[in-house]
Structures are given as structure tokens and as C-alpha cells.
Amino acid sequence: MKVRTLSLSFVALAATLCASPTAFAVDKVFAPARSATLFKAVNQTIVGNSTIDVSQLGTISGLAISGSVTLSNDKGYVRVVLVAATGEEFLVLETNPLLAKGKTLSLDEYCEETKQLDNVKPAVLKVESKDASLALTTVSVSGTAVTARAATVASTAATSASDDRDAQHAAKLLAVRYSIRQKGLHWAAGETSVSRLTYAQKKRFFGGKVPNLGGLEYYVGGLFQVASATSSAPAKATASAYVDTFSWRTKHGQSWLTPVRDQGGCASCWAFGATGATELLVNLYYNRHIDLDLSEQQALSCMGGGTCGGGAPEPVLDYIIQNGIYEEACFPYTATDQVCSNACSNPTELIKIAGRTPFTNDSEDTLKAMILSSAVTAGISDWWHVLTLAGYRTLKVGDSFYARDLAGSTEWITVTASDTDLIGRTAWEFKNSWNATWGDAGYVYVLTDLSNIYLTEKLLAPVTRRGHSDADIACVDTDGDGYYAWGIGPKPAQCPSQSQAQPDGDDSDRCKGPMDQYGHITELCTTVSADFMASSLSPCTGNTVTFTDLSTGSPSSWSWSFGAGASPATATGRGPINVTYSTAGAKTVSLTVTGSNGTSDVETKTGYITVPSTCNPVKLEVYARNEASSETNQFRPRLYIANMGTAALADFKVVFKFTSNGKTPVLQDYYTPVETPSLVNVSGNNYKVVYDYTGYTLNPGSVVPDTSGNVIGLHYADWSTWTVTSSFRPGASFAANTNLGVYDKNGTLVYGTAQ
Numbered sequence: 158m159k160v161r162t163l164s165l166s167f168v169a170l171a172a173t174l175c176a177s178p179t180a181f182a183v184d185k186v187f188a189p190a191r192s193a194t195l196f197k198a199v200n201q202t203i204v205g206n207s208t209i210d211v212s213q214l215g216t217i218s219g220l221a222i223s224g225s226v227t228l229s230n231d232k233g234y235v236r237v238v239l240v241a242a243t244g245e246e247f248l249v250l251e252t253n254p255l256l257a258k259g260k261t262l263s264l265d266e267y268c269e270e271t272k273q274l275d276n277v278k279p280a281v282l283k284v285e286s287k288d289a290s291l292a293l294t295t296v297s298v299s300g301t302a303v304t305a306r307a308a309t310v311a312s313t314a315a316t317s318a319s320d321d322r323d324a325q326h327a328a329k330l331l332a333v334r335y336s337i338r339q340k341g342l343h344w345a346a347g348e349t350s351v352s353r354l355t356y357a358q359k360k361r362f363f364g365g366k367v368p369n370l371g372g373l374e375y376y377v378g379g380l381f382q383v384a385s386a387t388s389s390a391p392a393k394a395t396a397s398a399y400v401d402t403f404s405w406r407t408k409h410g411q412s413w414l415t416p417v418r419d420q421g422g423c424a425s426c427w428a429f430g431a432t433g434a435t436e437l438l439v440n441l442y443y444n445r446h447i448d449l450d451l452s453e454q455q456a457l458s459c460m461g462g463g464t465c466g467g468g469a470p471e472p473v474l475d476y477i478i479q480n481g482i483y484e485e486a487c488f489p490y491t492a493t494d495q496v497c498s499n500a501c502s503n504p505t506e507l508i509k510i511a512g513r514t515p516f517t518n519d520s521e522d523t524l525k526a527m528i529l530s531s532a533v534t535a536g537i538s539d540w541w542h543v544l545t546l547a548g549y550r551t552l553k554v555g556d557s558f559y560a561r562d563l564a565g566s567t568e569w570i571t572v573t574a575s576d577t578d579l580i581g582r583t584a585w586e587f588k589n590s591w592n593a594t595w596g597d598a599g600y601v602y603v604l605t606d607l608s609n610i611y612l613t614e615k616l617l618a619p620v621t622r623r624g625h626s627d628a629d630i631a632c633v634d635t636d637g638d639g640y641y642a643w644g645i646g647p648k649p650a651q652c653p654s655q656s657q658a659q660p661d662g663d664d665s666d667r668c669k670g671p672m673d674q675y676g677h678i679t680e681l682c683t684t685v686s687a688d689f690m691a692s693s694l695s696p697c698t699g700n701t702v703t704f705t706d707l708s709t710g711s712p713s714s715w716s717w718s719f720g721a722g723a724s725p726a727t728a729t730g731r732g733p734i735n736v737t738y739s740t741a742g743a744k745t746v747s748l749t750v751t752g753s754n755g756t757s758d759v760e761t762k763t764g765y766i767t768v769p770s771t772c773n774p775v776k777l778e779v780y781a782r783n784e785a786s787s788e789t790n791q792f793r794p795r796l797y798i799a800n801m802g803t804a805a806l807a808d809f810k811v812v813f814k815f816t817s818n819g820k821t822p823v824l825q826d827y828y829t830p831v832e833t834p835s836l837v838n839v840s841g842n843n844y845k846v847v848y849d850y851t852g853y854t855l856n857p858g859s860v861v862p863d864t865s866g867n868v869i870g871l872h873y874a875d876w877s878t879w880t881v882t883s884s885f886r887p888g889a890s891f892a893a894n895t896n897l898g899v900y901d902k903n904g905t906l907v908y909g910t911a912q
């Protein structure tokens with residue numbers, strides 16, 4: 158019999174819960190750690206919010222629910238929370254269309270934080286739902302654990318609550334990533350500072366009530382689309398007089414925002430949104446990187462805006478207008494409610510602003526004008542959350558976003574010609590206060606209905622700063638084009654007499670002159686310069702690649718050449734131009750532009766496009782870790798495989814190699830429910846481990862065996878130190894591992910490195 162660990166207690170459990178190999182589904186990580194002994198028949202269909210009395214169940218060490226969830230639209234969600242007699246809360250289930258990988262979810266003894274409980278006395282099950290129904294058939298519980306959990310944890314890592322949570326987090330993240338891929342969404346999901354919070358921690362973070370974030374906690378970059386209650390995409394913006402893209406993160410070639418902060422376990426986003434905007438306004442007004450760190454604790458404790466249970470930015474701004482705000486050191490942030498008298502009595506900084514103007518939600522252009530002229534604090538009502546606005550971008554083909562998560566995964570997200578739901582829409586760029594390890598370095602691009610933007614205020618200059626005056630405003634011509642920059646106020650007296658009357662719209666580029674009220678910048682250089690970009694750098698044969706002109710200097714004619722196998726092979730006109738390739742390989746693309754005054758320029762990008770020889774709709778991800786890192790005579794690899802693609806993969810093999818220091822290794826199979834592992838002596842001390850999945854099919858969206866992984870053991874029997882050099886190279890926790898290789902039934906490498 159195959160068992161997963163050496164622990165006898167767990168052998169018995171595996172036999173109880175997992176009668177056949179088909180039961181080793183991904184959902185196993187959401188099944189109770191101990192077999193259920195008590196059941197409560199419920200047989201209710203719950204719509205909206207409800208509570209179920211479970212106080213008669215006695216002290217328990219685990220709780221699971223069975224039934225099914227139906228989500229009626231993209232905003233649908235269901236959350237079930239166990240409330241203990243002590244008032245402690247534990248998440249039993251949270252789902253939405255991303256987590257459920259669709260509109261329905263079948264629950265067979267499902268549990269999350271209630272998988273292993275430390276002898277809890279239950280009171281009620283709290284059900285919260287919107288645009289969804291929960292058909293609950295039974296609640297099952299396991300009674301008091303016979304042995305204390307701590308002892309079980311010590312005996313084997315495989316049954317620890319922390320391992321369970323790791324596996325659940327991994328499974329939820331894979332589900333979100335799979336849904337993003339299947340739905341064609343344009344953001345990347347990864348592990349963030351928020352994704353691993355417990356329900357109780359999230360509740361503190363959001364001020365006592367957790368909103369349906371629709372996956373936002375997993376956001377690590379790209380374009381986050383706030384789900385609309387109607388399934389149709391929000392209307393596109395009408396033609397705008399304003400410039401397509403503007404951001405204080407790139408104005409004059411630099412970011413004017415202060416570093417991303419961390420609000421911690423306190424719903425003080427409103428204090429951070431207002432303070433972040435004030436810090437930005439100070440930099441903009443003085444045209445210098447003063448980069449003040451102002452006191453969010455003062456905003457939280459002294460300004461009447463709210464508490465760690467939530468609040469609003471307007472009272473904070475009004476207080477800063479009337480009384481001013483101190484520096485962080487005067488009243489350091491503790492993420493707790495404190496009395497205002499804890500502030501220092503002699504602050505160094507006292508910053509006041511002149512006023513505020515609310516956004517009336519009348520049009521996108523109004524909000525663009527506010528961003529172009531000053532600092533703006535803004536909220537998203539679906540998230541009950543306030544942030545600082547940094548800029549906006551009208552989406553066009555070729556716009557690219559870089560995503561990176563805590564586990565080190567990176568990807569590019571690019572708008573292509575087929576993204577008709579995006580092109581022409583406005584993405585709002587926000588600075589968040591969830592730490593720079595969340596989102597796109599702490600920032601997020603949001604696509605949402607205008608009506609979802611609330612608590613939004615433009616901050617008004619002038620700024621006053623204790624011990625300083627307007628003589629401190631920098632008036633500089635950094636790029637030497639004769640146009641000076643002096644921030645967002647009127648031209649100050651200290652600007653030199655030879656300076657132009659209009660400010661420089663981009664003081665990092667001598668070809669860019671003054672900016673008008675709509676953000677358009679006068680072109681100062683007439684020389685043409687050719688440049689372009691492609692919507693995809695590695696298209697499959699037959700797939701459309703869109704080439705977009707990025708030339709500067711107002712060219713009047715264009716001549717393109719797209720490389721071998723391209724159709725069309727050449728083109729004239731600005732484009733964008735759609736091209737397909739019929740052959741694989743590296744392609745060299747060039748563009749020649751000519752200006753009206755006869756000057757011309759050529760941009761040639763050698764090997765710019767690479768068409769792969771095979772485009773496989775199977776897209777695997779393999780995660781691995783070493784369970785036995787602390788033991789010297791063995792290593793115990795764990796791995797699992799996810800198919801994130803659109804086609805099934807059958808009869809494959811996973812292979813890695815290792816070298817022993819002269820001792821003969823022994824393979825022991827602990828938990829490989831669907832494959833046959835084997836140890837192959839290649840030559841001398843060189844070995845391969847082969848996991849043979851002949852007869853098994855890994856379907857799209859599925860994981861094998863589950864996110865806690867297969868386990869085999871490799872050891873040498875005499876308990877002396879054993880040195881193994883392995884291509885497996887795993888760490889202590891699960892991470893994507895491309896050091897091993899996955900081969901399909903034809904022997905073609907479909908993932909990782911050749912072995």
C-alpha cells in the first residue's frame with residue numbers, strides 16, 4: 158500500500174479518506190485532516206446572509222461542509238465562517254468565480270482554516286453571499302483530537318497545519334491563475350503580502366468586515382478589472398481631448414510619489430490615501446524630492462477621519478488645511494488606535510495645504526484634469542478602500558505591464574489587437590498602502606466603472622511648510638532646452654530672466670517643450686526617429702502580431718519590412734499593421750521613416766521576433782520542495798504538476814537526475830497515487846528518478862496529485878552523511894522548478910530542462 162508519510166496515524170487516515178486513486182483530487186487539500194465522526198444534516202439553500210446554530214456539536218478539532226455553490230455572475234461570492242464560543246472566527250469556505258474556476262462548485266467535506274482546529278467549541282456558522290446561493294447538505298466535524306496537535310506536528314511535517322495552509326494557498330492561487338488564463342483577463346496573480354492573511358487578520362485589515370475583493374489580494378501586476386454586476390464590459394470612454402497617458406511616476410523622467418507604505422492590520426487606508434497625496438503634493442509644489450514621511454498616526458488619531466475600523470479622507474484633508482500635519486517621527490505609525498496626545502509636542506514639520514476639490518463622478522475627463530494638475534486621493538467603493546492616484550493610461554495595442562510575485566515568478570502582460578474589450582478604455586494607476594510586495598511594486602492599474610470611484614479629492618496648492626517659503630521652489634532647466642520646470646504653482650520669482658514664460662512639460666527631454674492643459678507636449682525637435690514595437694515577440698505560426706509605430710518627429714511616410722515568412726512581407730503607412738508568420742525562427746524587422754523636410758531614419762531590430770518551432774497548448778507548471786532538508790542520509794523530494802493550458806497531457810514522464818558520493822541509493826515510495834516512480838542507474842554514481850504517468854491524463858486546470866505533492870524518499874541505509882548533487886535543487890517550500898524535465902509520450906521535452 159502506498160502511503161504518504163512514515164507516520165502510522167496518517168496511514169490510517171489516508172486509508173479512511175482516500176479509498177481510490179481518483180479521490181486524490183486537488184480538493185483533498187481542502188478536506189478534513191481527521192475523519193469526521195459527527196454530522197449535522199442541514200439541507201438548506203441559503204441566499205444572502207444567514208447563520209446556522211452548531212453549538213450542540215461539542216468541542217471539535219475539524220469542521221467541513223458538503224453541498225454546492227452556484228454563482229450567478231462575476232461579482233458572486235460565498236463565504237462561510239465558523240464562529241467559536243470564544244468569538245474567534247475561522248474561514249470554512251470562500252469562493253468566487255476565479256477561485257471556483259467557474260460558476261459552480263461542488264463541496265464534499267470542504268474546509269479551509271477549519272481543517273485542523275485546536276479543540277474549539279463551535280457556536281454558529283455564518284454564511285455571507287451575494288449574487289450566489291449555497292445549497293448546504295451537511296456539516297461534519299471531527300471530535301477532540303486524541304493526541305495533542307503539537308505532538309503530531311513534531312512527528313511529521315506532512316500533517317502540520319502550516320503545511321495544510323501552504324497547500325491550500327497554493328491550490329487557491331493556481332485556481333485564480335487558471336481562471337485568469339481561461340477568462341482571458343489581463344492581470345497576473347501571485348503570492349502577496351495580503352494573499353496569505355488569515356480570515357481574522359483580513360477582518361482587522363479591512364476594519365471589521367471583509368469585502369469581496371474578487372482576487373485583488375493576489376494581484377501582482379497588469380490590468381485589474383473590477384467585476385461588473387452585469388457581465389457586459391463597462392462602456393468605453395468617449396473620445397477625450399486629454400493626453401492618452403499621464404503619470405506622476407514618470408513626469409520629467411522620474412517618480413514624484415513617496416515610497417509605498419504598509420497600513421498593517423488596521424483599516425486606516427483613508428489616512429494613508431490622504432497622507433500619500435499630501436506627500437506627493439509637497440514634492441510637486443516645491444519641484445523637489447523632499448519626500449516627506451508624514452504621520453499617518455496623526456491622521457488616524459487626531460483628525461476626526463475615523464479609526465482602525467475605517468474612515469474617510471475628507472476630514473483628514475480638512476484638518477491638514479486648517480491645522481497641518483507632522484512628520485512620521487513625531488507620531489510614529491503603530492496600526493492601532495491611540496490617543497492624539499501621544500504625538501510629540503515639538504514637530505519639525507508642519508505641512509498645510511490650501512484646499513480640496515471633490516470629484517463629482519461626472520466624467521473621466523474631469524478626473525484626468527484633476528490628476529494632471531495636482532495630487533489626488535481616491536477610493537474604489539467595491540473594495541471599501543482608499544488609495545492615492547498616480548496617473549492613468551488610455552489602453553492601446555502594445556501597452557505592456559510587468560508582473561512579479563513574492564515567489565519570484567515574472568511575466569509580461571501586453572494589450573494585443575484582439576483585446577477589443579480593453580482598447581480605448583482608461584486604466585487608473587493607484588498607489589496602494591499594502592506594502593511594495595503587493596501588486597506592481599505596490600501600485601495597481603484598475604479598470605472600473607466611473608461610478609465605482611468614490612471618496613476622491615484633488616488637493617490644492619499652495620503648500621506651506623514650517624521654516625520654508627516659496628523661495629524654496631526649484632526652478633530648473635535640467636535638459637537644457639530653455640524651458641524651465643517649477644512644479645505646479647505659478648512661475649516663481651527665482652526663475653532666471655532668460656527662462657521661457659511656459660514651464661517645461663518634460664524636463665528630461667530636450668525635444669519636449671511646454672505642455673497644454675490637456676497634457677499634450679509641444680515637439681521641439683523636427684528630426685524624425687524611427688521606432689516600433691510588436692504585440693508579441695514569440696507568436697506561434699499563423700497567429701497575428703501587431704506592429705505599432707513609435708517613431709518621433711512627426712514622420713510623413715513609413716516603410717516596413719517584417720522578415721522571413723511574414724505575410725505581408727512589407728508594408729507602407731503608419732499602421733498598426735497585422736502580420737502573420739508561416740515559418741519558425743528568428744525574424745529581423747525594420748522600419749524606415751521619412752519626415753516632411755526630407756530627413757529619414759531607419760530602425761532595424763535583428764532577431765526581434767522568434768517564432769517557436771512548436772506551439773503546444775499544454776502549459777505545465779511543476780512545483781517542488783525537499784521535505785527532508787534536515788536529515789543527512791536522505792532526501793525526500795515532493796512535487797506536483799499543474800496543467801495551466803487548454804489541452805490535456807497523457808502518458809508523460811517527469812525526470813530528474815542526481816549524483817551520489819559513491820553510496821548506493823534506495824528509492825522508497827511514500828505517496829505517488831497515480832504514477833510509478835523508479836530509480837535508474839545511468840552510469841557510475843549518476844542516477845535518474847523517473848515518475849512514469851503512463852495511463853494517466855492531466856486535464857486543463859488540474860493538478861496531480863494535489864498541491865501537497867507526491868512524496869518519495871531517496872536514502873542510504875547506514876545513517877552516515879550522504880552527499881547528493883541533484884538537478885532537482887529544491888528549497889524547503891514549494892516553488893516552480895524548471896530544473897527537472899517533463900517529457901510527453903513521444904519523448905519531447907514539454908517543461909523544464911533536458912535530463
Ligand SMILES: [Ca+2]
Nearest residue numbers: 450451453485
Ligand atoms: Ca508616514
Ligand SMILES: [Ca+2]
Nearest residue numbers: 634638640661
Ligand atoms: Ca527644460
Ligand SMILES: [Ca+2]
Nearest residue numbers: 663664666669
Ligand atoms: Ca524639455
